[in-house]
Every structure is written in structure tokens, then in C-alpha cells.
Amino acid sequence: MDYFFYVFLFITLYFEIFLLISFFEKDEEQNKGTLLSEDYLTVTIMVPCFNEETTVLRTIHSLKDLEYPKEKLKIMIIDDGSTDNTWSVIQVFKNDPQIVLIQKENEGSKFAALNHALEYIDSDLVGVLDADSWVSPNALTEYMYFFRDPEVMATIPSMVIAEPDSILRKAQKAEYDVGLFARKAFANINAIYITPGPFSVFRKYVFDTLGPYKEAHHTEDAEIALRMQKNFYKIAYSERSVVYTVGPKHLRPLIKQRVRWVYGFIKNVFDYRGLFFKKEYKELGSIILPLGIFRVFITVVLFPLSMWLIIIPWIKYFKKIAIVGYNPEFSWTFDWFYVHFDQVQIFSVIGIFLVIFTMWVGRELIGDKRKYTIDILYMFIMYTFIAPLWLIKSSWNALWSKKETWR
Amino acid sequence: MNKEKKKYIIVFIITVGIFLGVFALVEFLDSKKRESISSLQRSITMDLIASETQFELLKNTPCKAIGGSILSRQLGDLGEKLSYAEETQGIKKEEIIELKKYYSLLQVKDYLLSEEVAQKCNIDIASIIYFYEQDCPNCIKQGYVLNELKRKYPWLRIYSFDLNLDFSILETFSGLYEITEDAPIIIIGDKKYSGFKSVEEVEAYIPDITFKKELEKIKLASKVFLEQDEKFSVIKDITFVSYEGDKIFYTYKDEKGTLKDLVLQFNREKNTFSYN
Numbered sequence: 001m002d003y004f005f006y007v008f009l010f011i012t013l014y015f016e017i018f019l020l021i022s023f024f025e026k027d028e029e030q031n032k033g034t035l036l037s038e039d040y041l042t043v044t045i046m047v048p049c050f051n052e053e054t055t056v057l058r059t060i061h062s063l064k065d066l067e068y069p070k071e072k073l074k075i076m077i078i079d080d081g082s083t084d085n086t087w088s089v090i091q092v093f094k095n096d097p098q099i100v101l102i103q104k105e106n107e108g109s110k111f112a113a114l115n116h117a118l119e120y121i122d123s124d125l126v127g128v129l130d131a132d133s134w135v136s137p138n139a140l141t142e143y144m145y146f147f148r149d150p151e152v153m154a155t156i157p158s159m160v161i162a163e164p165d166s167i168l169r170k171a172q173k174a175e176y177d178v179g180l181f182a183r184k185a186f187a188n189i190n191a192i193y194i195t196p197g198p199f200s201v202f203r204k205y206v207f208d209t210l211g212p213y214k215e216a217h218h219t220e221d222a223e224i225a226l227r228m229q230k231n232f233y234k235i236a237y238s239e240r241s242v243v244y245t246v247g248p249k250h251l252r253p254l255i256k257q258r259v260r261w262v263y264g265f266i267k268n269v270f271d272y273r274g275l276f277f278k279k280e281y282k283e284l285g286s287i288i289l290p291l292g293i294f295r296v297f298i299t300v301v302l303f304p305l306s307m308w309l310i311i312i313p314w315i316k317y318f319k320k321i322a323i324v325g326y327n328p329e330f331s332w333t334f335d336w337f338y339v340h341f342d343q344v345q346i347f348s349v350i351g352i353f354l355v356i357f358t359m360w361v362g363r364e365l366i367g368d369k370r371k372y373t374i375d376i377l378y379m380f381i382m383y384t385f386i387a388p389l390w391l392i393k394s395s396w397n398a399l400w401s402k403k404e405t406w407r
Numbered sequence: 408m409n410k411e412k413k414k415y416i417i418v419f420i421i422t423v424g425i426f427l428g429v430f431a432l433v434e435f436l437d438s439k440k441r442e443s444i445s446s447l448q449r450s451i452t453m454d455l456i457a458s459e460t461q462f463e464l465l466k467n468t469p470c471k472a473i474g475g476s477i478l479s480r481q482l483g484d485l486g487e488k489l490s491y492a493e494e495t496q497g498i499k500k501e502e503i504i505e506l507k508k509y510y511s512l513l514q515v516k517d518y519l520l521s522e523e524v525a526q527k528c529n530i531d532i533a534s535i536i537y538f539y540e541q542d543c544p545n546c547i548k549q550g551y552v553l554n555e556l557k558r559k560y561p562w563l564r565i566y567s568f569d570l571n572l573d574f575s576i577l578e579t580f581s582g583l584y585e586i587t588e589d590a591p592i593i594i595i596g597d598k599k600y601s602g603f604k605s606v607e608e609v610e611a612y613i614p615d616i617t618f619k620k621e622l623e624k625i626k627l628a629s630k631v632f633l634e635q636d637e638k639f640s641v642i643k644d645i646t647f648v649s650y651e652g653d654k655i656f657y658t659y660k661d662e663k664g665t666l667k668d669l670v671l672q673f674n675r676e677k678n679t680f681s682y683n
Binding site for chain 1: 411414415417418419421422425426429430432433436547548551552554555605606
């Protein structure tokens with residue numbers, strides 16, 4: 001058991017160090033110089049909505065506020081058979097030349113709505129923006145530096161949790177900041193395996209050559225990225241394009257979301273296991289996909305473990321106080337004998353430092369200079385007490401191929 | 408070698424390096440612990456032999472020469488370290504068992520020696536013998552209580568023995584007390600108490616503590632008595648000397664500055680004092 005644990009720990013640490021080194025690898029100086037007018041490609045952004053009457057306007061306004069030539073940007077809003085007032089809310093844009101409104105019947109999946117919209121699109125680039133997210137004004141322009149490279153087939157943004165107003169959302173904010181680090185590291189070695197719903201922009205060519213979105217364990221954004229990787233299509237990461245999204249506010253929706261993500265990740269990676277250990281897929285095939293799952297586990301085993309190691313002495317201390325009362329005694333004599341670390345504790349400390357450090361560098365990417373924030377603590381608590389739930393559930397589901405519903 | 412392979416190998420070397428570093432650090436700390444314990448053991452053994460020899464040498468001299476100094480004070484220190492090491496698994500299990508056996512042996516020896524001194528010199532050495540077992544929740548609680556007592560009364564000698572330890576001397580020793588009950592068991596004087604006992608309960612079992620508590624009370628009361636008595640308001644430097652039965656001995660200086668004795672007699676029934 002011990003050896004099994006250390007092997008597991010070794011792989012996890014290997015993966016993290018691999019990411020760290022990849023992160024600091026010199027990235028190609030792509031976004032230098034100024035954009036010429038022909039660098040601004042025609043873009044259509046699809047906004048699929050299902051019962052998003054409260055958030056969709058903000059999303060659309062952020063798109064309209066993009067610093068981008070108006071004649072080159074089209075916004076396509078797809079009402080996926082909402083049962084609330086979404087359709088009537090978006091009617092204010094009925095006469096807006098930039099905006100196209102589409103209504104379709106709900107088929108129970110996002111990918112169907114996107115594919116439906118794809119049929120109407122003939123721009124150079126196609127993007128997606130979930131109706132619970134909004135973009136910073138420079139987001140799309142920044143993308144064009146990457147699309148100057150004809151090999152770049154898609155570009156993804158920096159995702160940030162907007163206006164965290166609850167402990168759970170603050171925890172997710174910290175978590176997303178760590179995610180920025182990983183995204184940059186993946187991008188440096190051309191190993192991005194997900195094109196997230198909030199503001200991923202593709203060349204139309206991708207869908208023309210590889211086909212539309214597919215049913216993919218409710219995570220079509222992971223499937224399309226893996227399909228692109230399989231065909232050696234390059235995916236870039238534009239760190240300065242910030243997209244704001246809202247995380248689930250309550251526990252149950254959060255767990256549901258994560259179960260869907262992790263389940264989808266496991267299943268999609270399994271579907272694309274053909275990429276594993278193939279020379280031509282480089283780091284993605286040899287390390288990132290096969291070991292990616294360990295990154296999920298680091299949090300689920302090491303966090304609870306280290307939290308537990310911190311909590312145990314306190315439990316003992318309070319038990320003692322309950323019996324003999326509180327008799328503080330301050331002694332200046334210090335005996336090194338009573339300083340005890342075992343391997344697991346040291347690794348936990350290393351792990352925690354790695355997480356905090358990667359969060360800092362993630363924040364640096366988007367110009368956020370804050371270092372010690374309470375979010376970090378919330379994130380640790382979330383990963384100690386909540387993450388194991390979603391991980392166990394999604395692994396279980398993946399094992400028995402039990403699908404979670406999309407909404 | 409291509410760039411990728413080189414990277415895999417570099418990452419591997421770093422990871423192995425961190426692993427080796429962590430294991431080496433833990434091994435270093437553990438070896439320091441073992442060193443600390445064995446040096447304590449050596450010095451306790453030395454103390455014990457020295458005490459025995461001193462005792463033999465001074466057999467016919469007044470007990471004052473021996474006093475309380477003969478007994479090793481480091482025994483409690485060693486016990487504390489051993490229990491910490493056992494709890495945190497800082498030292499391997501097999502090693503801990505060997506160390507505990509040796510510790511038990513030292514404790515028995517220390518106990519016998521202190522009994523002998525107490526008898527010959529007619530002094531009272533308050534000691535608690537404590538038997539515990541592994542996986543016994545009450546024993547953990549009892550341990551807290553005994554540690555607290557040790558903190559409150561540093562002169563108290565506490566000997567603790569693990570009944571699960573497979574050690575012949577320990578069997579003989581516990582056989583003396585005919586132990587059949589479940590742990591925790593504490594023995595004070597010739598009385599045996601089983602089950603968890605709180606701090607207050609154990610305090611009540613130790614004659615020295617109840618005695619000293621009473622003494623403190625009487626001392627305080629006698630001081631109040633002297634302060635209130637008019638006759639003593641003119642005299643200075645009243646100093647407590649000793650206590651014997653219900654008599655409390657003081658010294659004081661009279662008007663001329665000569666040192667004089669004062670004996671207060673405590674009347675238990677009336678709870679008052681009288682003097683000569």
C-alpha cells in the first residue's frame with residue numbers, strides 16, 4: 001500500500017514539475033507588432049442559451065462592446081427552446097445588423113444547438129460564448145495575433161470567475177487561477193485538450209474538414225479539442241483575452257458540474273486513447289493525456305490528507321483540554337526531538353506550495369498581482385471536503401458508463 | 408537525443424531528486440531522534456549506577472547526604488520522548504518496542520532504588536505506578552491526566568508500563584500487584600485503582616498531595632492569625648521554619664533584634680491557634 005502510494009505520488013510530482021518546466025519554456029513571440037486590417041478576420045460568435053433570461057443581455061452587450069471592426073463581427077444568438085422569457089428578452093436586438101436571432105426546439109444538448117447554428121455561418125472564424133459569461137473588450141483582437149499563424153486553428157481565452165460573492169465562488173476563483181497556469185503550460189507544449197465553452201474561437205475550416213460537434217459525454221468542448229489534436233490542428237492560448245464566467249453558487253450544482261467535467265474528461269480521453277504514447281503526439285500523447293488524470297487526483301488525495309494531518313493535532317489538543325483543563329505553559333526550552341515530519345507530510349507541504357505558487361503565476365498572466373488571498377484557503381477547504389465527492393461519483397459513473405444529464 | 412526526451416529525463420531527475428531529498432531529510436531527523444534517545448538512556452543508566460554506588464558507599468552516613476538528589480530526573484524526559492516517538496511513528500515499531508523494554512527496566516530499577524532509600528532514610532517519596540495497554544481510549548485520557556499531574560507536581564515520580572509489552576521483568580513486576588483488571592490501572596502506595604481517574608481523584612489518592620495541600624492551608628491561616636494578633640505587631644521578620652503534626656514552627660526577631668523561636672499549636676476542632 002505504501003509503495004503504491006509513493007508510486008502515485010511520484011507520478012503526480014513528475015507531472016507537476018513537467019508542467020512547471022513547460023510553463024517557463026520560452027514561448028514563441030507571436031503577439032508582436034501591429035495588426036494590419038487584413039489580420040482582422042470575419043468572426044461569428046454563437047451564443048447558445050437555454051433559460052438564461054437574466055444573464056444573456058450582459059453577455060450580448062459585452063460582445064457588442066468588443067474593440068473589433070463591426071462589419072467583421074456577427075453575433076448569433078440561439079435560443080435552444082427556452083421555457084422562460086429568453087426569446088422575448090433578446091428581441092431588443094431584432095433590428096441590430098450585427099445580431100442574428102435563431103430559435104430552435106430543445107434537443108437536450110448544447111452541441112445540437114451549436115451544430116444548428118453552424119449551418120448558417122460562412123465567416124472565417126467561429127466562436128462560442130456561453131450565455132453566463134462575458135468578455136473583456138480586447139479579447140477578440142488579441143486572438144488575431146495568434147490567427148496570423150496559418151497553423152493556429154483555434155484560440156482559447158483566460159477564464160476568470162467574475163465577482164465571486166460566496167465562499168464557494170471564491171474557492172472556484174482561486175481554482176481557475178491555478179487553471180491559467182496549467183493552460184499556459186499546456187499551450188507552450190501544444191497540448192491543449194479542451195476548448196472551453198466561454199469564448200473559444202475556431203477557424204471555420206475546422207468544422208468544414210473535421211465535421212460538426214459530436215455527442216461526447218456532455219463535454220463536446222473536450223471532444224472537439226481532442227479531435228483537433230488528433231489531426232494535428234494547433235490550438236493557441238491568448239492569456240490576455242480575459243473571459244468572465246460565473247461559477248455555480250451552491251453545492252449541488254457545483255458537484256453536478258464537476259461530475260460532468262471529470263466524467264467527460266475520463267471518457268473522452270479514453271475514446272482518444274489512440275493518441276497515447278505515439279511519437280507524433282509528443283508530450284500530449286506521452287505525458288499530458290495519460291497522466292492528466294493524476295492532476296485530478298492530486299487534489300483529491302493530497303488535499304484531504306494534508307488537511308487531515310493539520311487537523312489531527314488540534315483534535316488531540318482539544319481532547320486533552322476537555323480532560324485536564326486549559327493550562328497554558330510557555331516554555332523557552334525547545335527540543336528538536338519534538339519536531340516531527342514524515343514523508344507524506346513533507347510532500348503535502350510541497351504540494352501546497354506548488355498549488356499556491358502556480359496560482360500566483362496564473363494570476364500574473366492576467367495582470368492580477370494579488371498573492372495572499374482568502375480564496376486560497378477556501379479552495380483548500382473545497383478540495384478537502386467537496387472535491388472527493390465529485391471525483392468518486394464521476395469515476396464511478398465513468399466505470400459503469402452512467403451518464404449525467406446535461407442540465 | 409531530441410529536445411523532448413531530454414525534457415522527460417530532466418523532469419525525471421528533478422523528481423527523483425526531490426524524492427531522495429525528502430526521504431533523506433526524514434531519515435536524518437529520525438536518526439537524530441534515535442541518537443537523542445540512546446544518549447538519554449546512557450545517561451540514565453549512568454545515573455542509576457551512580458546512585459546505587461553512592462547509596463552503597465554511604466550506607467552508614469546520615470540520609471541527609473543522599474537527599475533527593477540520588478534519583479535520576481531524566482527518566483520522565485525519556486518516557487515523554489518515547490511516547491511521542493511512538494505516537495508519531497518517528498522511530499520504527501520494532502525499535503520502539505526494544506526501547507520501551509529498556510525503559511521499563513530502568514523504571515523498575517529506579518523504583519526499587521527509591522523504595523530502598525525511602526525505607527532506610529525514612530523519607531516519603533510519592534510515586535505512581537501506572538499500567539496501560541495499547542488501543543485503550545481510557546488509557547490515552549489517563550495519560551493526559553498523569554502528564555498534567557507531572558506538570559503540577561514535578562516531585563511526583565510516575566512510572567508507566569505497557570502491559571502489552573512481552574517482557575519477563577515486566578510480567579514479574581505486574582505480577583506483584585496481581586493485575587487482573589483492564590487498563591488503565593494506577594497504584595499508589597499499596598492501593599490499586601482501576602478505570603479512568605480524573606486529576607482531582609488521583610490527587611486525593613496521594614497522601615503527600617493532600618497533606619501538602621492541608622499544610623498550605625494551615626500555613627496561610629497561621630500567618631493570618633499572627634498578623635491579626637496585637638502582641639506580634641511590634642516584632643519583625645516572622646519566618647516559617649517547619650511543620651510537625653499540628654505544630655508550626657516560626658522564628659522572629661524581638662525589639663532588640665535577637666532571633667527567637669515561636670511555636671504555634673493548631674487546634675483542629677476549634678480551627679484556631681494558640682502559642683507558648
